[in-house]
Amino acid sequence: MTVDEIKTGVVIDHIEAGKAMEIYRFLGLDKLDCPIAIIKNALSKRMARKDIIKIDHDEMIDLRVLGYIAPNVTVNVIENGKIVKKFHPELPEEIVDIVKCKNPRCITSTEQELSHIFKLTDKENHVYRCIYCESKAKN
Amino acid sequence: MRHLIGIEDFSNEEIDSLIATAEDIIADPKKYSEVCHGKKLATLFYEPSTRTRLSFEAAMMELGGGVLGFSEAQSSSAAKGESVADTAKVISCFADIMVMRHFKEGAPMVASLNSTIPVINAGDGGHNHPTQTLADLLTIKREKGRLDNMVIGLCGDLKFGRTVHSLISAMSRYTGIKFILISPDELKIPSYIKDEVLDKKGIPYEETASLDEAMPKLDVLYMTRVQRERFFNEQDYIRLKDSYILTPEKLVNAKKSLSILHPLPRVNEISVGVDKDPRACYFKQVLNGKYIRMALIKFLLEEAGK
Known part of the structure; x- marks a missing residue:
């Protein structure tokens, strides 16, 4: 091809x-x-x-x-x-509207038009947490 | 604009300064009785709360300010479907500072991103309750005369207890702190607190299921309630519940200088017999909560005026 x-x-x-x-x-x-x-x-x-x-x-x-x-x-x-x-791409400090927060108690589950924002909290283990409820990002 | 959403929003120096202000208020309340004259505190309580709301209201009144607000979601515009962001924008037009308790985690942060006045988180679901942590810190400081070099026992529900997580995060900033984490297996501290706070900062800690074994080592004992609904089966709850009820007998091997704290409300995890013990500090903690909230309101309003 x-x-x-x-x-x-x-x-x-x-x-x-x-x-x-x-x-x-x-x-x-x-x-x-x-x-x-x-x-x-x-x-x-x-x-x-x-x-x-x-x-x-x-x-x-x-x-x-x-x-x-x-x-x-x-x-x-x-x-x-x-x-x-x-x-090789570096881990971004912040990801916006790439993954959704899966915590049903998070404000993102009810608030209209709220971006799902996650911040890098542990570079070594590639951990991102929701800026609102601090739940771990899950794909 | 400065807000208080989580305890990590404040530096050690700022926390020390708030504690110093609170101690000065305690020493001379009259000096502060007019510092918020003409200012209004809006209390936005989407979830019922007695102590925290009244503590904030009393704090603002003792600073000479006024209070307005609502104490349940049903009597607010949320019942009509208004977003937290819109509510924050609207309240910014009426008040000088707002306090929010909400059942959704992160709601006060959304408010802070849309507000033109300072926002204080008064509890967002099971997530953060930073003013309780400030009350805990002031109580420890007043009882011990310091916030460093001590062994702190945290007992009961360490898995879901938001006050426990915040207190660990706050006390981890001081030197010479050791934690003893006392809980049944089912309610152990979440691994992310160990990984991202304790291990990351090299803070020593022990995990045990026995309050009796830990008791003689403790300088501070922070009690929380073991709730029936957290257990998968009734037998486990019945087996464990009494081990975490503090009675005068359990205090026999404790240090004379021990300080017993509890965020309240208590159900049965501290027997009423302990209340007479001079080491019981949980009602002083409530009073300290009012004073530290006074210091906080004053600080945030001053910051907003800069």
């Missing part, structure tokens, strides 16, 4: 096989009108199978949420057809 190389944009590599669509949704890529390629179950020496997302987009996309949903992926920033930056 051939997918054209991108000139300027981002390639998210080493996505756990089967998780590409989830990342696509979390990053809000459905709202972009640029060419996007989603490659599922590609062969990988390191992971046996992996997913890849290629985004052909001039402007930098907000990728902070990747650190929460897929911290092990590799992000390649492409300019003029060359990789100019390669990194």
